[in-house]
Amino acid sequence: MRRIQIIVNNGAGTGQAHRVWNETQRLLRGYKIKYVAHTTRYRGHATKLAEKISAMKGTDPIYLLVVGGDGTINEVLNGIKDFDRVRLGVIPTGSGNDFGRNLNLPKTPKESLRQICACIRKDQRGEELRRIDLGQVSWEGCKNPRIFGISAGLGLDALVCKKALTSRLKQVLNRFHLGKLTYLALTVQSLFTMETANAKVITEHGGYILPKMIFAASMNLPAEGGGVPMAPDASPQDGLLSLSSAAGIAKWRTFFLLPLLVAAKQEGIKGFNIRDEKGFRVVLDKPMVLHADGEYCGDVTRVEFRCLERKLWLLHE
Incomplete structure (x- = not known):
């Protein structure tokens, strides 16, 4: 060997x-x-x-x-x-x-x-061997697009990831093997303090508007943030990304809908949307936080997500 x-x-x-x-x-x-x-x-x-x-x-x-x-x-x-x-x-x-x-x-x-x-x-x-897709995200002013294996996103999930990088709460919970609870606690905290933005999403099959967007997560895999199933049916072997979003929902109502998101039962709820495409361009009317696999990328107004089909060979079955 x-x-x-x-x-x-x-x-x-x-x-x-x-x-x-x-x-x-x-x-x-x-x-x-x-x-x-x-x-x-x-x-x-x-x-x-x-x-x-x-x-x-x-x-x-x-x-x-x-x-x-x-x-x-x-x-x-x-x-x-x-x-x-x-x-x-x-x-x-x-x-x-x-x-x-x-x-x-x-x-x-x-x-x-x-x-x-x-x-x-x-x-x-x-x-x-097993071969999977990866994602790639680029934004205005970035010199090198960033690859992601799990997800890249704008808004609430990105803000939570940014806070988690320096969170003392995460350090404390990690000692008790409860680190994944950090994301839930920071999500609740951030939801009521963050600003929403109006977004336009453009794909090869047309575009759509996300008014007062809370988050838009481009998922290569089904779950992020310690196991939250943002796009339960996302697959890393279909050549597509799944854009999971929440928009036009009052924040107080979103708070009560979070348990449904965690339980992967967001389908059919007005304001929640999941769309599968090879790529997405998102244009915002004000900057929002962007992350890739939980790593902070910046505060941006223009983003492009695209699927890198069958990019990575895995030493796993």
Whole structure:
């Protein structure tokens, strides 16, 4: 088996990252798997590491593992320069783990490595691996469009993600393995303080208006924010993104509708909308917060989301 490259974020999630990585190292040694570990030292470092790893000389496949959470995975996706060569495996350590949960990836290092090794052997036999879509978001003034695996969005969900990055509440809840509750608490808090915007959405099949838009989330996978099913039927293998939105709803009423959103029962509720397309352009009459996989991108008025079909090879079944 070829040497595996591993990007490790020991600061991810609930503080269990060190434990998960130590267990992973024991398993790797036990299985006699050769590997090179690269530990992240600062925000954005995983992107630089992925750039270097994916640019290695040769034509052989590059087996790249990520030991970290959704933020680390997003950084890695944005560093990969040759998606045709890279095969990605994930050993989750984050508090949300939406990427792994949506794709039904194993939750433990032992099961993750078992599946990853099986897929490497499968790849070396010339058998095709699982391949999924990714999303890409660009906005006015951005030099480099950002890739996302889970979602990118405007408004409420983006504002919550921005706050969660520096939230002391998240740090406290993480200690009790309740990090996903951070998003729910910040959602309730942000809903009544945020400003809405009027939005125009343009697709290849026409456009539509979202008056007093609260959020518009472009989903590659069904759920974000610790498991909230914004687009329950979204698939990473259909070549489409699902734009889930809420607009023209009084904030007090939205508060009472949140449980239906969390329970994936928003279909048919006036003001909630889900549309599947290859891409979306959104034009706002005032700036709103934009995120990609929970990472803050900026406050913007013009955004384009598009699907990158069958972009990523996975070392998972």
